[in-house]
Amino acid sequence: MTEVKETPLKKVMIIVAKANIEDVYAGLIMANGAVMEGIEAKLFFTFFGLDAITKKQMNKLHTATVGNPGMRMPNGWAFPTLLGAIPGVEAGVSSMMKKQMDELDVPPVDEFLDMITAGGGEIYACKMAADMFKLTKDDLCEHVKAIITVGDLYAMSGGEGTQIIFT
Amino acid sequence: MAEKTFAGKTVEVTDEGYLVNKSDWSKELAAEMAKEDGIELTDKHYEVLDYLREQEAAGVTLTIRKVGKSGIVDIKGLYQLFPGGPLKLSSKYAGISKPASCV
Secondary structure (H helix, E strand, O other): OOOOOOOOOOEEEEEEOOOOHHHHHHHHHHHHHHHHOOOEEEEEEOHHHHHHHEOOOOOOOOOOOOOOOOOEOOOOOEOOHHHHOOOOHHHHHHHHHHHHHHHOOOOOHHHHHHHHHHOOOEEEEEHHHHHHOOOOHHHEOOOEEEEEOHHHHHHOOOOOOEEEEEO | OEEEEEOOEEEEEOOOOOEOOHHHOOHHHHHHHHHHOOOOOOHHHHHHHHHHHHHHHOOOOOOHHHHHOOOOOOHHHHHHHOOOOOOHHHHHHOOOOOOOOOO
């Protein structure tokens, strides 16, 4: 019989590249879950994911009501794309989603970042995307440790039991 | 399931070390459980354990966010009290079930 040797997970590098509520929260929940288990976690926000750490945008994230096949009406029917395009619908659906998450004790983005950093997790912004969107460290929330390059990210990813996760 | 002896009493625990019978819990047992992990329980630790026991008895699903808002300790403090497992370890020492929430 071959012996199965498991290497425990010690560090996760989580990359968030999109600004939809679900994409951002997937990264936040995984990072927070990691620090709660004693696993080192570093979050790297790039492209539209930068919205989640940009002071002006971070608590105003939306979920897409157009082009989202998983979107359903409360009764289970498919959500018509044309309905999703009506002004205000996306905001309404997004605020409903946030309310439902709050009921499960999933906090708003800024508070979630407080929780992750309180547990020793670290938050980084991507240099190239920040340059592209003309964002400086002052535009980003105080949780952000630094604006770094992809090379810096890889340099932080060393060590046995490290995984890079792209959400 | 496994059996372990804490404070001179043999109790049933799950494979992950959580008490099977909540009535087996005592302060001394909590102290010995924590000692196994290298943690010396202080009054502050016991305040957290009491809070967790009360909340679980009330049927609340516990999260670190709730503990952070309890007024006993903030989340950073909770990580310092129970390094490497703020909710997992505190729940274990409080003699309640393994946390069932992802936050």
